[in-house]
Amino acid sequence: VSIGLPQDRSKPPVVFHWFPFIGSSVQYGSDPLTFLFACQEKYGDVFTFILLGRRVTVALGAKGNNFVLGGKSTVFNAEDAYKHMTSPVFGDDVVYAVPNQQFMEQKKFIKIGLSTESFRTYVGMFEDEVETYLNNEPIFKSYQDPKGAGEWGSFDPCQVIAEITILTASRTLQGKQIRAALDKSFAELLADLDGGFTPMNFFFPNLPLEHYRRRDRAHKKISDFYIDIVKQRKAKGENHELDMINALSGQVYRSGKPMSDSEIAHCMIALLMAGQHTSASTGAWAVLRLAENPDFTEKIYQEQVKFFGAPNGQLRPMTYEEARELPLMNALIRETLRLHPPIHTIMRHVREDVPVPPSLAAPSKDGVYVVPKGDYVLASPTVSHTDPRVWRSAMKFDPYRWIDPEGMAAQALETYVDEHGEKIDYGFGAVSKGTESPYQPFGAGRHRCVGEQFAYLQVGTVLATLVKELEFRLPQPFPANNYYTMIPTPQAPRNVEYRRRRRN
Ligand code: HEM
Numbered sequence: 362v363s364i365g366l367p368q369d370r371s372k373p374p375v376v377f378h379w380f381p382f383i384g385s386s387v388q389y390g391s392d393p394l395t396f397l398f399a400c401q402e403k404y405g406d407v408f409t410f411i412l413l414g415r416r417v418t419v420a421l422g423a424k425g426n427n428f429v430l431g432g433k434s435t436v437f438n439a440e441d442a443y444k445h446m447t448s449p450v451f452g453d454d455v456v457y458a459v460p461n462q463q464f465m466e467q468k469k470f471i472k473i474g475l476s477t478e479s480f481r482t483y484v485g486m487f488e489d490e491v492e493t494y495l496n497n498e499p500i501f502k503s504y505q506d507p508k509g510a511g512e513w514g515s516f517d518p519c520q521v522i523a524e525i526t527i528l529t530a531s532r533t534l535q536g537k538q539i540r541a542a543l544d545k546s547f548a549e550l551l552a553d554l555d556g557g558f559t560p561m562n563f564f565f566p567n568l569p570l571e572h573y574r575r576r577d578r579a580h581k582k583i584s585d586f587y588i589d590i591v592k593q594r595k596a597k598g599e600n601h602e603l604d605m606i607n608a609l610s611g612q613v614y615r616s617g618k619p620m621s622d623s624e625i626a627h628c629m630i631a632l633l634m635a636g637q638h639t640s641a642s643t644g645a646w647a648v649l650r651l652a653e654n655p656d657f658t659e660k661i662y663q664e665q666v667k668f669f670g671a672p673n674g675q676l677r678p679m680t681y682e683e684a685r686e687l688p689l690m691n692a693l694i695r696e697t698l699r700l701h702p703p704i705h706t707i708m709r710h711v712r713e714d715v716p717v718p719p720s721l722a723a724p725s726k727d728g729v730y731v732v733p734k735g736d737y738v739l740a741s742p743t744v745s746h747t748d749p750r751v752w753r754s755a756m757k758f759d760p761y762r763w764i765d766p767e768g769m770a771a772q773a774l775e776t777y778v779d780e781h782g783e784k785i786d787y788g789f790g791a792v793s794k795g796t797e798s799p800y801q802p803f804g805a806g807r808h809r810c811v812g813e814q815f816a817y818l819q820v821g822t823v824l825a826t827l828v829k830e831l832e833f834r835l836p837q838p839f840p841a842n843n844y845y846t847m848i849p850t851p852q853a854p855r856n857v858e859y860r861r862r863r864r865n
Contacts (some may be wrong), residue, residue, distance in 0.1 A: 632812070
């Protein structure tokens with residue numbers, strides 16, 4: 362197709378569609394992965410489709426991931442792609458609302474808060490929140506009644522894990538004032554704010570609709586609430602809590618300007634929103650996998666007995682060092698993230714024409730492909746997560762693939778060197794080898810997730826505590842993905858049955 366570029370260049374193939382503006386929106390929107398796989402089969406790893414009037418150029422496979430996520434941030438730009446959706450929710454002075462340089466500094470400050478010292482104190486808090494939840498939620502009544510041991514009850518893992526996720530994140534990272542506020546109207550405000558975080562808001566960030574008004578009202582109230590906490594703590598000189606508010610208070614940019622109270626508040630909101638659905642979805646899918654595979658769950662339990670078994674037959678509380686070492690638990694999380702990564706597509710806006718390397722897509726007869734300025738580029742690590750050329754029995758849930766020596770060889774700590782030559786070490790939990798990797802549940806490169814270690818610890822401790830207390834079974838076939846939500850969720854029916862674990 363000639364597009365007015367120099368003769369030896371051409372645009373990638375465009376996915377066939379009937380209607381110009383609608384393009385492939387319906388197919389992509391209802392089942393993005395089936396759509397992407399079908400297009401990959403037909404057009405190869407690089408192609409363009411039309412999404413509500415926008416041209417989206419997809420680059421698949423490990424090389425495609427590298428093309429998009431390893432691209433220069435000034436050329437493949439995240440702010441242009443995300444800020445309309447995120448700024449009304451997070452605030453207009455953090456993350457994608459500010460120049461990337463400034464956000465990278467904010468990310469570094471956040472990293473300081475995610476320290477080993479804090480994590481050591483968090484493990485016990487996670488366990489405590491889960492135990493308290495099991496002991497108090499009516500849905501777990503057959504667990505609560507000691508005579509009920511042996512009785513099966515049932516719960517929706519999405520609802521339960523979402524509640525446990527917000528309780529555990531607020532108790533630890535967010536701090537005790539936020540945890541206390543959750544028992545009040547704050548939870549409703551969060552739900553309103555969350556209502557503004559849907560795929561629709563990506564395309565229509567501001568419409569005169571009630572849910573946008575609720576989002577904006579909620580943002581203002583939550584923002585004021587956090588700013589108030591920051592101010593009060595500063596006034597009282599309180600900084601002994603190992604939470605993120607304290608870690609951010611007092612951080613100073615390279616320019617010499619300290620982080621403002623509003624920036625601290627808005628980073629806190631961004632962390633809350635970035636971590637909630639991602640960790641909750643991972644935990645919910647993992648519980649479904651445990652329920653589907655009782656033999657594996659038993660092995661997870663035996664792993665705990667091995668690590669934490671006390672002579673009285675009980676399990677003692679785990680430490681941070683132990684929690685991060687549990688091989689089967691880590692394999693469960695890795696495999697869950699391989700098959701059910703919460704973020705299935707990553708977008709950037711293209712600011713300059715970019716040639717596609719021939720190693721990613723062979724040039725057409727008109728010359729090398731070029732992604733034109735104005736397109737969006739899309740990487741989908743999820744597609745490479747189930748690429749049969751990379752993974753044996755790619756669609757099979759097989760946590761042991763992460764434990765055998767070959768699987769382990771694929772693991773390396775990822776480090777990323779920023780533009781100041783500073784090395785950011787993503788540390789434990791990281792599995793991919795930089796931007797060109799088939800396994801990237803936490804993204805890669807400059808925008809890589811800052812919360813990975815926290816998420817591993819939180820999800821791992823929550824799951825370990827649930828397995829310590831409960832046995833699971835799945836009363837229906839394993840649920841399919843619902844892609845209409847921002848983060849793929851298991852379609853109903855998706856109940857998990859549980860009973861109190863009998864200890865010897
Ligand atoms: C970015 C995944 C948990 C904070 C990302 C990205 C992915 C991701 C794929 C890259 C997005 C892109 O390149 O456009 C996940 C998964 C999680 C998780 C799978 C849990 C299982 C968390 C948690 C936090 C967090 C718990 C906070 C404590 C962030 C932030 C970014 C990010 C701030 C933006 C980074 C940037 O654009 O530079 N996450 N995340 N995430 N994540 Fe996570």
